[in-house]
Amino acid sequence: MAAVVCLTSCKKLDVTPPDKLSTANFWKTATDADLALTGLYTTLYAQSGQITEYGPMWWENFSDNSYSQNNQGSAQQSLIAGLTPTIGGFPTDNGSSLYANAYISIAATNSFLANVGKVLTGDKLNQYKGEAYFLRAFNYLLLAETYGNVPILTADPLTVDFKNKVTKSSRADVLKQVESDLDAAIASLPNTKYTTGHAVKASAQGIKVRALLFEKKYTDAAALAKTIIDGGLFSLNANYPANFYKPDQSSSPEIMFSVQFQQPAVPHPFPITIVIIAAGYKDLQGTQDMINEYEANDPRKTMTFFFPGDTPAQGWPYPNTVGTPGVNNWTAGFYPGKKWLDPKNVNPQPGMLDDQDYVWLRYADIKLMYAEAQNEASGPDASVYQQINEVRARPGVNMPPLPANLNQADMRTRIQHERRVEFALEGLRYFDLRRWGLAKQKLNGFVQNPLTPTIKTIYKDNFDFWPLPQTEVDRNAPSLIQNDGY
Numbered sequence: 001m002a003a004v005v006c007l008t009s010c011k012k013l014d015v016t017p018p019d020k021l022s023t024a025n026f027w028k029t030a031t032d033a034d035l036a037l038t039g040l041y042t043t044l045y046a047q048s049g050q051i052t053e054y055g056p057m058w059w060e061n062f063s064d065n066s067y068s069q070n071n072q073g074s075a076q077q078s079l080i081a082g083l084t085p086t087i088g089g090f091p092t093d094n095g096s097s098l099y100a101n102a103y104i105s106i107a108a109t110n111s112f113l114a115n116v117g118k119v120l121t122g123d124k125l126n127q128y129k130g131e132a133y134f135l136r137a138f139n140y141l142l143l144a145e146t147y148g149n150v151p152i153l154t155a156d157p158l159t160v161d162f163k164n165k166v167t168k169s170s171r172a173d174v175l176k177q178v179e180s181d182l183d184a185a186i187a188s189l190p191n192t193k194y195t196t197g198h199a200v201k202a203s204a205q206g207i208k209v210r211a212l213l214f215e216k217k218y219t220d221a222a223a224l225a226k227t228i229i230d231g232g233l234f235s236l237n238a239n240y241p242a243n244f245y246k247p248d249q250s251s252s253p254e255i256m257f258s259v260q261f262q263q264p265a266v267p268h269p270f271p272i273t274i275v276i277i278a279a280g281y282k283d284l285q286g287t288q289d290m291i292n293e294y295e296a297n298d299p300r301k302t303m304t305f306f307f308p309g310d311t312p313a314q315g316w317p318y319p320n321t322v323g324t325p326g327v328n329n330w331t332a333g334f335y336p337g338k339k340w341l342d343p344k345n346v347n348p349q350p351g352m353l354d355d356q357d358y359v360w361l362r363y364a365d366i367k368l369m370y371a372e373a374q375n376e377a378s379g380p381d382a383s384v385y386q387q388i389n390e391v392r393a394r395p396g397v398n399m400p401p402l403p404a405n406l407n408q409a410d411m412r413t414r415i416q417h418e419r420r421v422e423f424a425l426e427g428l429r430y431f432d433l434r435r436w437g438l439a440k441q442k443l444n445g446f447v448q449n450p451l452t453p454t455i456k457t458i459y460k461d462n463f464d465f466w467p468l469p470q471t472e473v474d475r476n477a478p479s480l481i482q483n484d485g486y
Contacts (some may be wrong), residue, residue, distance in 0.1 A: 027118040044104035044259045056427030063429040069282040069446045079457040085470035092469040102139040107157045114156035130188025134199040137181035144174040148465035165479035181206040205259040206361045218220040218377040225370035234363040238395040245342040254363045261355035272355040275335045285334035305335040333451040339425045380411035400452045
């Protein structure tokens with residue numbers, strides 16, 4: 001990667017780090033732009049050797065959907081003991097938190113935008129800049145959804161005087177930046193299917209729908225989602241589980257943006273299969289509350305979780321055994337995750353490699369976001385029913401249509417249910433609960449495991465804004481002020 005990057009807290013910038021080319025020596029040919037753009041995508045999964053910050057499945061452990069025995073991303077600590085500015089993991093770990101990794105990516109993007117015009121012109125320049133705007137917006141939306149009020153940095157880090165300490169902007173202003181960047185991306189990206197790992201117009205449109213829903217701009221969100229639907233470039237995958245493992249992901253007509261891996265060149269350094277199900281990890285286990293959410297005949301339940309008595313014929317990856325709570329890497333009271341596991345993997349052990357892409361946006365989400373936005377804006381009209389029922393009727397799922405004549409409140413409840421079961425173990429539940437204003441209701445006092453009823457989770461009002469990493473606050477004091485309640 002050519003762009004020289006720096007965290008927001010840097011005081012002095014080393015413009016010639018030994019492991020990177022300086023900007024002055026780098027931007028010479030169009031090939032340099034290709035290398036730098038690849039570097040921008042790399043920031044989504046390889047910062048500081050970390051991948052979990054950007055793996056959607058690990059976010060489930062912050063919600064009522066799943067449990068991590070291994071405290072993945074400090075999710076268990078934040079739920080059981082509460083969020084603090086020094087908790088570590090996703091929220092505040094020094095050097096590899098979401099906050100730190102997002103600003104590394106943002107700084108790289110800013111440098112790219114400032115320099116790519118030196119070697120590209122015309123349509124190619126516009127497209128490359130569009131991809132950079134998309135990636136910057138992707139990071140700022142995650143920051144807005146989690147920390148809320150954060151610094152907005154859009155200048156090339158090589159031109160910034162880092163003696164000036166950073167200050168926060170409001171969540172509203174951060175979201176304005178997100179919308180601005182996404183609008184620039186939408187105007188520049190190709191209106192094609194998503195096939196190469198590079199963001200396309202619909203990738204940016206879909207993330208903007210997500211941002212508009214977060215902002216409760218329901219009319220705008222519904223209109224933009226309808227634009228994607230009417231465009232006809234994407235469709236529901238007739239094989240629901242195939243959205244989550246290779247090689248089927250590569251040809252899925254449903255995936256609209258993902259972080260892509262490829263073994264042996266770019267496998268997961270910490271394989272999903274191992275952390276979900278192999279001995280010693282058990283990092284993605286469904287709660288009984290999650291299992292109870294499914295309708296009795298919903299096949300997505302057994303496509304997403306293992307159940308007692310499952311054999312290799314049902315996908316249980318250990319030969320000559322059946323799935324038994326308390327043995328075979330099964331924690332009593334929970335349900336091992338099945339989604340994201342390649343069914344070809346047998347007897348997974350530490351050291352194996354896998355390369356499932358991290359799917360961050362798929363077409364089913366567009367359809368359900370449209371239904372939610374349209375229901376909030378205009379009530380449960382025929383188009384709301386159509387989009388939900390089409391998701392439910394996907395081949396292989398074949399769930400019946402919703403009952404007729406639902407009122408707006410009942411339809412809202414149905415949509416919330418459908419999102420939970422459709423996207424289980426995909427990292428959306430935590431963000432959905434927070435934007436619906438239901439996080440405290442669902443997560444404060446929640447019993448993850450009915451076998452241990454005295455262990456309950458904690459969610460306070462101020463948890464809607466994560467604490468900024470205390471190291472960042474200290475380095476930028478008194479300019480950078482900690483979020484309220486911490």
